[in-house]
Amino acid sequence: MMRRNRFKQALAATILASAALLSQFAFAQDSSKTSSDSKIRNIDGVAAVVNTGYVTRKEIDDRIVALQKQGTKLPDAATLRKTVLERLILEKIQIQNAEQEGVTVSNKELDKIISDIAAKNKLTIAELKVKIEATGSSYERYRAMLRDDVIISRYREREVEGKIKISDAEVDNFILDRNRSVAGVGKATRSTPAAKGEPEEIDVAQIFIPADASAGVGAQAEAKKKAESLLRDARGDVDFLQLGAMAAKDNPKIKFQELGYRTPDRLPQLFYEAVRNTGSGQVANAVVKSPAGYHVLKVLDRRALVAGAPEVQQAAPQESTPSTPQNIMVTQTLSRHILLRSRAGLTDQDAERRLAGYRDQVRAKTADFGELAKKYSEDGSAANGGNLGWMGPGDLVPEFDQAMNRLQIGEVSNPVKTEFGWHLIQVLERRxxxxxxxxxxxxxxxxxxxxxxxxxxxxxxxxxxxxxxxxIINADDPAASPR
Structure with missing residues (x-):
């Protein structure tokens, strides 16, 4: 019941996360998004014409005001204005293309998303409307902005996912490389480096901790602290991508990836400057800050750019390379829970209160978790004392998985809400x-x-x-300034 297809989970989480983020912006900004089919408009108010649409200077102003209200450190005014304009242009292009491709969000779907946002903020729909209107905006404008955001999310997922092709050979090679890494085979192998002045390719990996311009000062500081901690860990004798996987398991917003062999001009300029003098197998000297967040970089390999160059020889014969399935290890958790299902007549406050009471009894050792689960849990695991069996990464819904992974063995969580209802979780063992x-x-x-x-x-x-x-017509001046 609680297991889910990983891709569907990720897509749903992306849409809901985008919606939640947009709702925060709606509270903070007074947007005055004008109708795109208006026949009368002052050309001085248009910053850029985008295909058959446009971006106004007022839209730029409003987005900047929203960012400023977040309290984060922003670049100089000219750079900020240029960055915001580019972001709005890209959003406009995506909306236009999505409409042409027939990507839509029905009113029923939009109502459901808004209902989820209200519930996440512990508000009724009426209370949400009041908060939106208190910003000087309107509920109708909020719905329009939210619809655009969800359409962009769906279009992006459909288009980008469609471009990612993964062959069986890639999967086989990944497993083989991971098995070699586990066994310590081939660790010292390096490609032939380029001679001074000759063209080269660099294989860079990154661990990315997001903290864009909309994040508050505290969030920025926390992201930087996490990045610097990962940089210190990466300097040790650890598998860099495995370190990234562990960090992503603790915080799903953290991403890790190997960029593959690229010439310097195909690397982001920030990345190349950071690793220009970094040797194969070495970590960049410092964390790299970009507008999107913080990046920890490692040069996996550097090699001469030679057409038709032979593949790097293996450090050990093929026969001695472990390739059996058991060589990839994952952490599994044995846990149990008490579930109170979402239903009419049970408010979130009542569910939290009841589970907090059970938690306090277990912590005070006046009750046994398993016995409480048998008596009160509302799912099929109740007969087994709430025992869910051994679960690995991605086997459970994200909210449950994240809360469970933060617990020590024997520890009992605070009440946790998922799509199924409210849970109390206890971790029994890990392996x-x-x-x-x-x-x-x-x-x-x-x-x-x-x-x-x-x-x-x-x-x-x-x-x-x-x-x-x-x-681009006139993006430099605020909307209120004469040209």
Whole structure:
């Protein structure tokens, strides 16, 4: 019941996360988004014409005001204005293309998303409307902004996912490389470096901790602290991508990927400057800050750029390379829970209060968790004292998985809400388990997709921008300033 297809989970989480983020912006900003089919408009108010639409200077102003209200450190005014304009242009292009491709959000779907946002903020729909209107905006404008955001999310997921191709050979090679890494085979192997002045390719991996311009000062500081901690860990004798996987398990917003061999001009400029003098197998000297967050970088390899160069020889004969499925290990958790299902007549406050009471009894050792689960839990595991069996990464819904992973053995959680209702969780044991062949291939495919997604997304955005007709008219002056 609680197991879910990983891709569907990720897509749903992306849409809901985007919606929640947009709702926070709606509270903070007074947007005055004008109707795109208005026949009368002052050309002085248009910052850029985007295909058949446009971005206004007022839209830029409102987005900047919203960012400023977040209290985060922003670049200088000119750079900020240029960055915001580019972001709005890309949003406009995506909306236009999505409409042409028939990507829509029905009123019923939008109502459901808004209902989820209200529930997440512990508000009724009426209370949500009051908060929106208190900002000087309107509920109708809020719905329009939210609809655009969800359409962009769906269009992006459909288009980018469609561009990611993963062959069986890639999966096989991933498993083989991971097995070699586990066994310590080939660790010292390096490609032939380029001679001074000769062209080269660099294989860079990154662990990315998001903290964009909309994040508050506290969130920025926390992200930087986490990045610096990961940088220190990466300097030790650890597998860099495995370190990224562990960090992502603790915080799903953290991403890790191997960029693959690229010439310097195909690396982000910030990345190349950071690793320009970094040798193979070495970590960049410092965390890299970008507008999107913080990046921990490692040069996996550097090699001469020679057409038709032979593949790097293996450090050990093929026969001695472990390749059996049991060589990929994952952490599994044995846990139990008490579930109070969402239903009419049981408010969130009542469910939290009841579970908090059970938690206090267990902590005070006046009641046994298993006995409480048998008596009060409202799912099929109740007969077994709430025992869910051994679960690995991705086997449970994200909210439950994240809360469970934060617990020590024997510890009982605070009440946790998921799509199924409210849970109280206790971790009984953890173990390192061997993946079956089927699970191993699922794990490999998901890891490869994770690595490829960010590059595919950035390439897709560049393609959209390059193929659109964009004319910048006057973006430098605020809307209130005369030209």
């Amino acid at each position: 390192e388990a061997q993946l079956t062949l089927e699970k191993q291939r699922q794990f490999a495919r998901a890891a490869i997709r994770e690595r490829k997604f960010e590059q595919a997304y950035q390439d897709w955005l560049r393609e959209l921008r390059d193929t659109a007709t964009v004319k």
